[in-house]
Amino acid sequence: MTTPSRSARPAVLAQNQYGKAENRVVRITRDGATHHIKDLNVSVALSGDMEEVHYSGSNANVLPTDTTKNTVYAFAKEYGIESAEQFGIHLARHFVTSQEPIRTARIRIEEYSWERIGAPEADPSSAGAQEGGHSFARKGQETRVTQITYDGSSWEVVSGLKDLVVLNSTNSEFWGYVKDKYTTLKEAYDRILATEVSGRWRFNWTDDEQPMPDWEESYAQVRGHMLQAFAQTYSLSLQQTLYQMGARIIENRDEIDEVRFSLPNKHHFLVDLEPFGLKNDNEVYFAADRPYGLIEATILRDGCEALIPVDLSNL
Numbered sequence: 001m002t003t004p005s006r007s008a009r010p011a012v013l014a015q016n017q018y019g020k021a022e023n024r025v026v027r028i029t030r031d032g033a034t035h036h037i038k039d040l041n042v043s044v045a046l047s048g049d050m051e052e053v054h055y056s057g058s059n060a061n062v063l064p065t066d067t068t069k070n071t072v073y074a075f076a077k078e079y080g081i082e083s084a085e086q087f088g089i090h091l092a093r094h095f096v097t098s099q100e101p102i103r104t105a106r107i108r109i110e111e112y113s114w115e116r117i118g119a120p121e122a123d124p125s126s127a128g129a130q131e132g133g134h135s136f137a138r139k140g141q142e143t144r145v146t147q148i149t150y151d152g153s154s155w156e157v158v159s160g161l162k163d164l165v166v167l168n169s170t171n172s173e174f175w176g177y178v179k180d181k182y183t184t185l186k187e188a189y190d191r192i193l194a195t196e197v198s199g200r201w202r203f204n205w206t207d208d209e210q211p212m213p214d215w216e217e218s219y220a221q222v223r224g225h226m227l228q229a230f231a232q233t234y235s236l237s238l239q240q241t242l243y244q245m246g247a248r249i250i251e252n253r254d255e256i257d258e259v260r261f262s263l264p265n266k267h268h269f270l271v272d273l274e275p276f277g278l279k280n281d282n283e284v285y286f287a288a289d290r291p292y293g294l295i296e297a298t299i300l301r302d303g304c305e306a307l308i309p310v311d312l313s314n315l
């Protein structure tokens, strides 16, 4: 069977592009104990002489989308990420100048901003103000929540937050766990620990006779203690970090008797750059969105009753 000439086609190929979308790359740059983070979502779209792959299936002009993904990670290591613009320009120029059939490269980048969680200070509510270290909170994400229940005589106030993403770029290990015939996870002695905090805390203010807490001050303080516990805990598991975050609140805030956390373990996998002759010295990570570990627990003031629902989405 002969391929029909182009003019004989009743259906002709119009605009087309291809590439790998949403490459989640996290680049850590270590300046002694002070780490810097760049967190991007990079989408590559290439176009050019791509008629044949569509008409006949010949891949002769096709740089695999998998290669475009690898290029994103390799460039993150080799050239670093100074800015999203600089990184995108570098990638686009590379694809167009190194591959004859590729005429246009469109690189779209979303950048997620992070701010530092401060070192220990007298006032934990100002966590974030102080520079330094390896602990970060993602900007502009958090939602504050509260639930008030009143039956005419007693009050229950449960407050909290959700969507607060935090990350430690060191001081996290995970090893010594159970291994069965399905276990493939490698023990980690220096990993990224990241989670999106969903937390609720229950106040022991229950009747109008008691002095009412200062809700604004309480929120700021609880948030500060929680973030500082996250930043300061040398973590052997997310479970241990969770307990520390809850315990710090119970120990420091007399108005709170119960804290519950739901913490997804937002996995960051080191990218294997060996095939490109590059050493990945804990610098370039693939930020996976699913599946994720989900670590949940309640921390109670000793002797108190657990009243916050197990499933925080019901609150």
Ligand SMILES: O=c1[nH]c(=O)c2[nH]c(=O)[nH]c2[nH]1
Residues within 6 Å of the ligand: 174, 185, 236, 237, 238, 239, 265, 293
């Ligand atoms: O902090 C962790 N806790 C786990 O229970 C767990 N399980 C796993 O695969 N990775 C991790 N990390």
